[in-house]
Amino acid sequence: MSSAIRTENLVRKFRKVEALQGMNLNVPLGAIYALVGPNGAGKSTAIKILMNIIEPTSGRAEVLGTDSRRLAGRSFADIGYVSENQELPLWMRVGEFLSFLRPFYPSWDRDLEEELVKKFDLPLDRRLRHLSRGMRMKAALASSLAYHPKLIVMDEPFSGLDPLVRDELIEGLLDRTEEATVLVSSHDLGEIESFASHVGYLENGSLLFSDEMNVLASRFREVELTFDSPVDLPPDLPESWMQPSTSASVVRFIESRFDVERSPMEVRWVFADHRNMTFNPMSLRSIFLAIAKEGRRPNRGGLQSKEAVLR
Amino acid sequence: MRQIFHIFKKDVRRHWIEILFSTAALTLYTWHEIHSWKPKRFDSLRFWPATVFFLLFIAWWVLIVRLIQGESLAGDRQFWTTRPCEWKCLLAAKASFILAFVNVPLAIAQVFLLLKAGFPPTLQWFWLLWLHLLMLCVPLSPIMALATVTRNISQSLLALLGVVLLMAGLLAFTLTVGEPAFAYSADWLMALVLAIVSVMAIGLQYVRRKTSIARIILGIGGGMIVLITTLVPSLTEGMDIPAFSGTTELPSLQAELLPQPLPQDETLDEKDKVEVVIPMAISGLPKGFLAQGQGVMLTARTPDGGFWRSKWIPVYQFFLPGTNNLGLNFSIERKIFEKIRFAPAAIEISFATKIFQSSNEEVVVVATDQTFPVPRTGMCWLDSGYRDGIKCLAPFFQPVSVFVRVEPSESTCPIAEGGRQSKGELHGWQWATDTDFPDYGFSPVQSFGFDLTGYDGKSPERALICPGSPLHFSFPQFIRRTRAEFKFNGIKLEQYRYVGLGFHLVLRKSDR
Numbered sequence: 001m002s003s004a005i006r007t008e009n010l011v012r013k014f015r016k017v018e019a020l021q022g023m024n025l026n027v028p029l030g031a032i033y034a035l036v037g038p039n040g041a042g043k044s045t046a047i048k049i050l051m052n053i054i055e056p057t058s059g060r061a062e063v064l065g066t067d068s069r070r071l072a073g074r075s076f077a078d079i080g081y082v083s084e085n086q087e088l089p090l091w092m093r094v095g096e097f098l099s100f101l102r103p104f105y106p107s108w109d110r111d112l113e114e115e116l117v118k119k120f121d122l123p124l125d126r127r128l129r130h131l132s133r134g135m136r137m138k139a140a141l142a143s144s145l146a147y148h149p150k151l152i153v154m155d156e157p158f159s160g161l162d163p164l165v166r167d168e169l170i171e172g173l174l175d176r177t178e179e180a181t182v183l184v185s186s187h188d189l190g191e192i193e194s195f196a197s198h199v200g201y202l203e204n205g206s207l208l209f210s211d212e213m214n215v216l217a218s219r220f221r222e223v224e225l226t227f228d229s230p231v232d233l234p235p236d237l238p239e240s241w242m243q244p245s246t247s248a249s250v251v252r253f254i255e256s257r258f259d260v261e262r263s264p265m266e267v268r269w270v271f272a273d274h275r276n277m278t279f280n281p282m283s284l285r286s287i288f289l290a291i292a293k294e295g296r297r298p299n300r301g302g303l304q305s306k307e308a309v310l311r
Numbered sequence: 312m313r314q315i316f317h318i319f320k321k322d323v324r325r326h327w328i329e330i331l332f333s334t335a336a337l338t339l340y341t342w343h344e345i346h347s348w349k350p351k352r353f354d355s356l357r358f359w360p361a362t363v364f365f366l367l368f369i370a371w372w373v374l375i376v377r378l379i380q381g382e383s384l385a386g387d388r389q390f391w392t393t394r395p396c397e398w399k400c401l402l403a404a405k406a407s408f409i410l411a412f413v414n415v416p417l418a419i420a421q422v423f424l425l426l427k428a429g430f431p432p433t434l435q436w437f438w439l440l441w442l443h444l445l446m447l448c449v450p451l452s453p454i455m456a457l458a459t460v461t462r463n464i465s466q467s468l469l470a471l472l473g474v475v476l477l478m479a480g481l482l483a484f485t486l487t488v489g490e491p492a493f494a495y496s497a498d499w500l501m502a503l504v505l506a507i508v509s510v511m512a513i514g515l516q517y518v519r520r521k522t523s524i525a526r527i528i529l530g531i532g533g534g535m536i537v538l539i540t541t542l543v544p545s546l547t548e549g550m551d552i553p554a555f556s557g558t559t560e561l562p563s564l565q566a567e568l569l570p571q572p573l574p575q576d577e578t579l580d581e582k583d584k585v586e587v588v589i590p591m592a593i594s595g596l597p598k599g600f601l602a603q604g605q606g607v608m609l610t611a612r613t614p615d616g617g618f619w620r621s622k623w624i625p626v627y628q629f630f631l632p633g634t635n636n637l638g639l640n641f642s643i644e645r646k647i648f649e650k651i652r653f654a655p656a657a658i659e660i661s662f663a664t665k666i667f668q669s670s671n672e673e674v675v676v677v678a679t680d681q682t683f684p685v686p687r688t689g690m691c692w693l694d695s696g697y698r699d700g701i702k703c704l705a706p707f708f709q710p711v712s713v714f715v716r717v718e719p720s721e722s723t724c725p726i727a728e729g730g731r732q733s734k735g736e737l738h739g740w741q742w743a744t745d746t747d748f749p750d751y752g753f754s755p756v757q758s759f760g761f762d763l764t765g766y767d768g769k770s771p772e773r774a775l776i777c778p779g780s781p782l783h784f785s786f787p788q789f790i791r792r793t794r795a796e797f798k799f800n801g802i803k804l805e806q807y808r809y810v811g812l813g814f815h816l817v818l819r820k821s822d823r
Binding site: 048052053054072076077081083085086087088096100101103104105 | 389
């Protein structure tokens, strides 16, 4: 088993709405996989299918080698799931909550539990109902890490949290990544950029790409060309050039298939008379913004052309 | 097993208030049951028994709904579904909780009631189990099922409201159409349907969490119950009547129409139907016989060709030897009534009855000022309430047929100055449907009474039973069903038109 999670043509329909349109996802063992995408992209639906909270309309998903539809009971002894939408037993005190969960997990580690409680500064005698959202997420995460899960799945765990709490959660999570694969969904790119090893971009139920972070970062470059005089954009630009624009004697675009040798040659072939050419690395946020904007451009045909660009 | 106990302990911690509330409601119910055996102390509070029952039901409903929804099965946000919690353990923990805090306290209350009524519970354990099994079918399983397909108490309340409305509709329908001929069987069928769909919904939710399908199953169950309620009366209409046909008219049974003045106002109400109440006196039942009305049918023919026939209408009047007064109530379509109301009609009244014969066996029990046992009946005592008579308690079953007779000459009561001693015998009769199973209810103790009355030809007489008075108990046997036909000529139905308070519907126990 080389993948912690694998899906094949996963489709989920809610009446006429297709929330997932044949998603093929592969999360390698040991990866910290960030599933990103705008709100309503289908991230939570995908995760709920993986956790067997809902069933797919068609296709299949495997989690730690088990068909997701068969995940139940003891299968969850190796999986930690934390979601912003999860309804916790709010009437319980933090200590009660952890004590209640303890007997369900054969691998529950009391020392680790204590360590997590200290690390997250959890008030054991406070009811979950009286905790702030951030503290509740920390309690949920502590309860999902204390048994050394092989897979940690987190659905929008950082949404709406202040940076300090978010960093504490990430730190707590990173401490456990040596022994676990992590799948985390988020619509905030900045927050996952610092720790994800892999990233997948989901939009309108389709996984547009899935790659290692360093590969992705190396593929995208912001290109700026300077000319001696104002220049018009030629009609047929390469498909991999996104958002080309011109301003006086400067042409800018984003190269989505950057190659140290091929990309400069291609630029020279289209714009032979440029004076200067720069290829700047991009942040993950800039890359996704570019992808999202590319999809909304009417003359490039939406998603289809975006997929072509990213291929 | 460890998981079951762990979840159980958590639920006890979580729901201690609900446990307390339901225990208090059960205590109140038990206390009320015991006090309801005593003379009419609560007559001023007619709503009291219903309130106590409602409280107990609500307490259990809240307890079960909150318990099940502690680990909600509907929705996609519950935390426990992604924890290593086996559905079998969860279901077993919930079932154990219900057993521990609904069934066991109720069983304790039932044992207490049996002991208090003077019946050894060790002899009744089978029927105790039977009642609990019935309780599991209705209402526990349906409550559980509704709790599993709803997300929270508000949704459950809405669902309960829907069920109450449905039941009210069905009750209204039953009252309009009349009791189906096979109501008893229909009740069993409905309970069975309810239990099966509930268990299916619960199973589906715990094993697969398929809320939509579970809701559909419950909906289908509700639909089947509606069908049973609406179809059984029409399918079985008249099915019990052939049993009466072909038998001979009782030669000695006579009927007389009691005179009625014509209504002064000839204007009919703006209703589709006109109510007609025919007061009759039935006599001629030989000594040693008893009869119980089953149904009555009226046929009216006028000289100008007008014709109307009612359906068989259930009548459960008892007839004793002597004169029995009763009023027969019929609804006639307004248009038909307008045609025949003033015409001198020939009317035929068909009376379907069950005939019982007093056995030769007679048990004489001397009344005491404490409870006294009556063979084949139960524990009885003199009811010194507003109606003199005897009250009795029996475990699970009411006696099928008990007849009690008091000889005035044997009375040990002192005759008050100016008081009047009864001249003739005083009778009382207790009758219940003969079934192999006890009636459904939370209480294992059946309470019933004998109103001992007589009639001296002028006015009803009260029984005079005091400690030391002998009571003659006998146990009439069912002989056969029969049908009596009474014909009257020249009857104007207008004379018997019900005009509200001007005529009182009489359906009272036999007066002699």
